[in-house]
Amino acid sequence: MKRLLKNCDILAGSPAEGKVIRNGYLGIDGPTITYIGAEMPTDGYDEAKDMKGCLLIPGLVNCHCHAPMVLLRGVGSDLPLQEWLFGKIMPVEANLNEEDIVAGSQLAILEMLACGITSFTDMYYYPDQTAQVVIDSGIKANLCLPLTCQDPEMKGEDCQRITDAMAFYKAFNGKADARLLVDFGIHSEYLTTPRTVEYFSALCRQEGGRIHLHLSETLREHKECKERYGKTPTEWFRDLGTLDSPVLAAHCVHCEDTDLDILAEKKTSFIHNPSSNMKLGSGFAPVVKALQKGVNVVLGTDGAASNNNLNMLEEMHLAAVIHNGYHRDATVVPPGAVIRMATTAGAKAQGRSDTGELMVGNKADIAAVSFDAPHMYPAPDILPMLTYAVQAGDVQTTIVDGNILYDNSSYLTLDAEQVRYHVGRSVRRLLG
Numbered sequence: 001m002k003r004l005l006k007n008c009d010i011l012a013g014s015p016a017e018g019k020v021i022r023n024g025y026l027g028i029d030g031p032t033i034t035y036i037g038a039e040m041p042t043d044g045y046d047e048a049k050d051m052k053g054c055l056l057i058p059g060l061v062n063c064h065c066h067a068p069m070v071l072l073r074g075v076g077s078d079l080p081l082q083e084w085l086f087g088k089i090m091p092v093e094a095n096l097n098e099e100d101i102v103a104g105s106q107l108a109i110l111e112m113l114a115c116g117i118t119s120f121t122d123m124y125y126y127p128d129q130t131a132q133v134v135i136d137s138g139i140k141a142n143l144c145l146p147l148t149c150q151d152p153e154m155k156g157e158d159c160q161r162i163t164d165a166m167a168f169y170k171a172f173n174g175k176a177d178a179r180l181l182v183d184f185g186i187h188s189e190y191l192t193t194p195r196t197v198e199y200f201s202a203l204c205r206q207e208g209g210r211i212h213l214h215l216s217e218t219l220r221e222h223k224e225c226k227e228r229y230g231k232t233p234t235e236w237f238r239d240l241g242t243l244d245s246p247v248l249a250a251h252c253v254h255c256e257d258t259d260l261d262i263l264a265e266k267k268t269s270f271i272h273n274p275s276s277n278m279k280l281g282s283g284f285a286p287v288v289k290a291l292q293k294g295v296n297v298v299l300g301t302d303g304a305a306s307n308n309n310l311n312m313l314e315e316m317h318l319a320a321v322i323h324n325g326y327h328r329d330a331t332v333v334p335p336g337a338v339i340r341m342a343t344t345a346g347a348k349a350q351g352r353s354d355t356g357e358l359m360v361g362n363k364a365d366i367a368a369v370s371f372d373a374p375h376m377y378p379a380p381d382i383l384p385m386l387t388y389a390v391q392a393g394d395v396q397t398t399i400v401d402g403n404i405l406y407d408n409s410s411y412l413t414l415d416a417e418q419v420r421y422h423v424g425r426s427v428r429r430l431l432g
């Protein structure tokens with residue numbers, strides 16, 4: 001299938017540079033971008049789609065999510081993180097079954113496609129169920145079965161969760177033309193043990209894998225780790241060999257200056273989750289310092305129970321404004337840096353070198369943003385529009401590997417009514 005997107009503006013090349021081709025054409029052959037330019041291409045196409053009024057941008061990459069937690073949206077809101085997690089969320093999670101995970105994953109993917117997300121990195125129970133939804137829906141995802149272990153004597157070889165995580169890795173990594181990648185998940189320092197983390201990190205290095213974990217999300221967690229081990233969570237993971245693989249570290253709110261030096265040296269990606277950090281009272285992540293030290297900063301929504309939505313454009317807006325306010329300096333996180341976090345840097349963190357920028361040869365992972373609404377006009381400069389003005393409802397079309405998955409409020413691979421029915425059934429069973 002060869003498809004031509006025509007009459008649209010295109011944020012071409014490195015999106016952070018803000019180079020826009022006006023009234024252009026973007027040609028797609030199968031999953032790949034084959035043409036970008038202001039002139040009509042000469043080769044023939046099976047279909048030409050008029051995208052008048054739209055700007056094509058690289059699909060957004062949500063680097064930290066717990067997709068099925070949309071089922072718990074609103075549960076325990078307004079509680080501190082530890083009370084929320086252990087008192088409200090975990091008791092419900094204990095009753096989740098595979099059908100719930102399918103319904104929740106489908107609902108999360110509907111929500112993500114509608115705001116231009118083409119790929120997400122996730123950590124949750126029954127990831128094999130989410131994997132099938134990812135394969136069927138056409139979106140991209142990096143999934144994992146996260147390691148948790150509370151027994152300090154447990155050897156890595158004897159840890160059933162590690163055996164299960166490796167089985168999931170072998171069964172699903174690279175499926176669906178590598179739309180689905182499997183990461184090594186380590187929940188956090190506070191829900192694991194040195195023995196199991198060291199063993200699992202060594203397995204990851206052997207396999208050449210990537211690791212997704214939570215890092216210094218709350219001050220309490222950060223302090224308790226120092227009391228337990230005499231080192232910060234970042235130092236703890238470094239000393240266990242975890243950071244010798246490519247790592248995506250969620251939150252990093254309480255990372256110290258020396259921790260940021262370690263993240264820069266180890267090329268660890270720092271996942272910024274501004275909505276979740278503010279809602280749960282975790283604090284303001286040291287994004288400005290991380291950027292200054294050359295850390296790969298990316299963005300994530302976190303799960304819908306701690307956000308309470310999966311709207312990456314809202315995360316971009318918050319990332320663009322909160323640090324200016326905190327530092328009393330309007331220049332510290334410029335729009336280009338935020339666009340980069342949400343696209344190029346996110347794709348890099350996921351280990352996807354063929355996406356994140358609209359260029360010939362890359363995969364056609366595209367979000368089309370409409371500039372028709374009153375709040376999108378006038379638009380003298382594109383990048384500030386994408387960080388300060390745009391709303392999720394402005395996303396008109398979402399394309400992954402050349403396939404249109406969402407277009408003008410319609411879903412082409414998922415039945416939104418049926419998803420709503422299944423989610424309703426799960427929520428009634430779980431929450432009464």
Ligand SMILES: [Zn+2]
Nearest residue numbers: 214250302303
């Ligand atoms: Zn999380």
